Amino acid sequence: MSRALLKVENLSVDFGPVSNPIRVLNDVSFSVGRGQAVGLVGESGSGKSITSLSILRLVPEPPGHIAAGRVEFDGCDLLKLPRNKMPEIRGRDIAMIFQEPMSSLNPVMAIGDQIGEAIKLHRALDSSRRRERVIELLKLVGMPDPVSRLGSYPHQFSGGMRQRVMIAMALACDPKLLIADEPTTALDVTIQAQVLELMKKIRSEVNSSILLISHDLGVIADICDRVVVMYAGRVVEDGDVKSIFRTPKHPYTQGLLQAVPRLADDRERLYQIAGSVPAAGSIKQGCPFFARCSLRQNRCQEQMPPMFQFGSEHSAACWVTAEEEVS
């Protein structure tokens, strides 16, 4: 992989009062190469969304606070950029699609204007050229009869169509990086499949890199080249899709993969990882997965494992599997 487009290094984010903050992101590092699609997986509350919001510096401050780390985008540390420079990056270089298509569009603005605004903010096009571009984008995302829908308001669309509008808006300025935060989670299953098809189409037609956040491993396997697994605000495994799905090295990833239902299954019950995700900030020491881990040893409770390399493109933070590998 040549120079990465996005390199997140040791990102830590706190929430709550400065005197007694709760660390919700701890030392998160990963990268997204040019043209690559990277999946970010983890349960609810593992810090996926905060990670993506931190990249754009959209974490609400207060109560949030980016405590440490670097977010290097195209060779420039976004966290060091003056605050008033961020709007130039947002929407132009990095665009984002949110989870809730029902509430993420402005209810009193026609969708043509909302997509048009994304263009207007970054490109000097006159209004007729802008209109053409909006129509072109709506066609790209598969909006039927786009010309007549320009003046429609969000409440006149279904959830799937609204998500298409969101995607069109995000693609408006051909961003170098597209962050999609659970783009299909809030949709019906059939609509999910349609939106996923659209994401794949975009992946092949637009040369943006994609950071896809999901708790659905199937979605990730379908679209992404690399996977980053997060647990309790930390990255626990990082690697190319094939090796993670074939030889997961972190017990958490192993558990997640076992929990995926398969058609050929004859199990009565689905597998589940015992216990639940620890509350943010409750783990002060050792591996955050300790309490739920089937392979746990004493040292896991005392020392947080570093990321061990398992091959050139695969690493995981587990003492036990790393030791097995060596021996």
Added chain:
Amino acid sequence: MIRMIGIRLFDTIPTVLLVLTLVFVALRLLPGDPALVALGDYATPEQLNLFREQMGLNAPLWLQYITFTWNMITLDFGRSLISNVPVVDILARNLPYTIELTVVATGMGLLAGIPLGVMAAVYRNKAPDNGVRAFSLVGYAIPDFYLGAVLLIVFALNLGWFPISGGGHDFASRMHHIFLPAVTLAMVKSAFIGRLTRTSLLEVLGRDYVRTARAKGAREGRVIFRHGLRNALLPVTTGLGLSLLATLSGSVAIELVFNRPGIGSVLINAIAERDYPVIQAGVVVFAFFVVLINLLIDLAYIAIDPRIRVK
């Protein structure tokens, strides 16, 4: 849009009829004999009877009701018992002053209240917010007739910057006369609108679509005014309707304090003199205004929020 306005206008007809019925019933229930009041204690029974006959008071109630409703709708309010001037003329002379006061006071209240609310929301819990909060508390706490009297004493009586009474004639003198009463009414209004705008905008700024606007690369000013404020204005519009009604009734006291012409002072005088036709017309006009204001608020909703527009 035109059709929507038509539908809303049509909807007001039953309201107006109901209001007229209530006024009719209330006037019949009032103690005292209008003929006796009009002619005095020394009138002969023949005179009283003649008066009742002329006023239609001997007719059956249902006929009186129909005549009353028809007269009100055709703006035939009769003549004042005191001055024998047609009531329509009295209203026509005074109504513009009340409308003028309401419009100017509301304009001032909005022009001050909305920016104050935006400022308070944007600098939440910082100095500007606290300042606006203090201003709102004061604005709420001072009764308008008292504030009016203080302003009158300081700026009109002592400093002599403004006229002490009257309504003015040409535009410039009218605006000169209206300033102090309008400021008095606008004080509560801006306090109210300011608080409302702050609360509503704070809520809207936490919504997902505001985050979307930021993610698009919109700068703060655009986020607040283009995406936030328009959505925040809906509750403010409701509040504005309430506040307009309050101004209308508040104008009764203010017109008295500033000795201004207007429907409020006409009504007060008419009540003191038991001038029934004028009271009746005044109440009906106020009621029409309430209906009209509600209509305007409905239309404002339609203009602001596309979700309310029906196909």
